[in-house]
Amino acid sequence: MPRVRAVLGLLAALAALSACGAVAFLAYCVHRDRKRRGDPAFRRRLRDKRGAQRRPAEARGAQLWDPAKNEKLQELFLQEVQMGELWLSRGEHRLGVEHLSNALLVCGQPQELLKVFKHTLPPQVFEMLLRKIPLICQQFEADMNEQEYLEDDRD
Numbered sequence: 001m002p003r004v005r006a007v008l009g010l011l012a013a014l015a016a017l018s019a020c021g022a023v024a025f026l027a028y029c030v031h032r033d034r035k036r037r038g039d040p041a042f043r044r045r046l047r048d049k050r051g052a053q054r055r056p057a058e059a060r061g062a063q064l065w066d067p068a069k070n071e072k073l074q075e076l077f078l079q080e081v082q083m084g085e086l087w088l089s090r091g092e093h094r095l096g097v098e099h100l101s102n103a104l105l106v107c108g109q110p111q112e113l114l115k116v117f118k119h120t121l122p123p124q125v126f127e128m129l130l131r132k133i134p135l136i137c138q139q140f141e142a143d144m145n146e147q148e149y150l151e152d153d154r155d
Contacts, residue, residue, distance in 0.1 A: 077106045088125060097128045101136045104129075 036042050084099035100117065107113045118126055 073106050077103050080106070088121075093125050093128060097125060097132055100129055101132045104133070105136055105140060 080099045080103035084096045084103060086096075087093075087099060088096035100121075104110050104113055117129060121129070
């Protein structure tokens with residue numbers, strides 16, 4: 001029986017030592033983390049790293065949707081604006097708004113284009129265009145999801 005007590009005492013001491021070691025290790029980790037986060041060089045490196053991750057994503061978006069860099073989108077944009085103007089001049093407001101909304105979709109700066117439309121289009125046509133914008137966004141998202149689905153099927 002004395003051996004069992006000695007073994008149990010040894011196990012209890014070992015468990016207590018292990019617990020103290022774990023607490024000491026966690027305390028050291030917290031100390032180093034606070035010291036690291038307080039270092040100005042760490043913050044600068046972290047900010048640079050996050051900026052470097054953000055820049056390629058912005059560049060990809062600019063390549064896809066910047067009409068100045070993509071001639072086909074620019075041609076499509078001009079064609080849609082011209083068709084919209086043509087239908088509006090003929091009194092076909094619904095068809096004109098359809099083409100102007102397509103132009104908004106491929107435009108690199110849709111907010112600026114909306115400002116121009118606000119000043120140049122009759123108020124009722126501009127209202128029709130504003131009501132069409134959520135539908136355009138939904139259709140665009142559906143088309144993009146379908147395109148991603150088709151690309152995933154190829155793999």
